[in-house]
Amino acid sequence: MTDSYVYAAARTPFGRFSGALAGVRPDDLAALAISGTLAKVPGLDPGEIGDVVWGNANGAGEDNRNVGRMAVLLAGLPTSVPATTVNRLCGSSLDAAIIASRTIETGDADIVLTGGVESMTRAPWVLPKPTRAFPAGDVTAVSTTLGWRLVNERMPKEWTVSLGEANEQLADRFGIPRERQDEFAARSHNLADDAWNAGFYDDLVVPVEVDGKGGTLDRDEGIRPGSTPQKLAGLKPVFRPDGVITAGNASPLSDGASAVLLGSGAAAERIGADPLARIAGRGVSALDPQMFGFAPVEAANRALRSAGISWTDVQAVELNEAFAVQSLACVDAWEIDPETVNAKGGAIALGHPLGASGGRILGTLAHRLRESGGRWGVAAICIGVGQALAVVLENVTEKSR
Secondary structure, three states: OOOEEEEEEEEOOOEEOOOOOOOOOHHHHHHHHHHHHHOOOOOOOHHHOOEEEEEOOOOOOOOOOOHHHHHHHHOOOOOOOOEEEEOOHHHHHHHHHHHHHHHHHOOOOOEEEEEEEEEOOOOOEEOOOOOOOOOOOOOOOEEOOOOOOOOOOOOOHHHOOOHHHHHHHHHHHHOOOHHHHHHHHHHHHHHHHHHHHOOHHHHOEOOEEOOOOOOEEOOOOOOOOOOOHHHHOOOOOOOOOOOOOOOOOEOOOEEEEEEEEEEEHHHHHHHOOOOOEEEEEEEEEEOOHHHHHHOHHHHHHHHHHHHOOOHHHOOEEEEOOOEHHHHHHHHHHHOOOHHHEOOOOOHHHHOOOHHHHHHHHHHHHHHHHHHHOOOEEEEEEEEOOOEEEEEEEEEOOHHHO
16 A cells, blocks of 8 residues: 655635626636646646546536536546546545545555536526426426435435524534634634735635636635624524524535645656645544534544544644534534634635535645644545545645654
């Protein structure tokens, strides 16, 4: 068995629902993330890429028919480069990286490109096919943007509550008040703004042409500089009249793509770059569907055990902020320093295009470790229908030595 490493990462800016990226197809967003990542390793012959593993959650519209393969072709890679698309909902692109790391470690390929994409704006409405021709009644179009749809009636009702209601239940279970959630959300916005202003994301984000006339989106669209808990406190609850979850302390619907290049240690010469981090541990977990927000707790613990380390060794955590309440529940359970978590902002500010978020947190984590010189980091993400994934990275850049 050989080790697998992160060599490069890039992503598009994340756009708000019906925002600047609304006119850009998801396969084009994916191609941009691929091109942006490969531009960081100009010495790599793209024909050397042994496989592409791509994440996507919806797949009901322009991202159909294996969007990973479509992105490879649109990015201009040789037609000899294969690609597959995987779907583990919000964790799809982190799952893609996990699959790729195993591919490298078993020797099936030396270089694998991973990533993911989602356009929640362009996700279509769908109509179920009738069981017989020409039914006389009305048919309802179902949105594929987010959450449960076309639910099997045999599913227990408590499992199929909305994502928001599921997190209201988490708030009840763990006693996490609205005030803490709003504080966490304001922190996310302000840290994201600080990171952009300091230039942290300049090396990670590829601008997207948005109107065909030279206009570009070059910064995440959802960041609200100057956010405060007091401002967020004025927002009304969304899922319960007396609830705690608002549009301000939950991640927004988003559009975007991310990519991460993985390879073996022996592939460094062909890639033309030194690796950033070693994939040292992986973890997957599952529990009752409505408890999905808490699932990263065990996934990360398993990844740490796989890496042979503990939370006391970890200097940086990237936890996808689907909701402030689930993020706080996980941080509390891990009993870690909250300041190590999402130090460059999180999904509440940056956005959460489902299939792209896992690649975003993995790429961000590798760059945080390179910047700080810290040795160990954890990337973790909750997944609808009660799952989670986590990856442990070990910094292998010179700054960590």
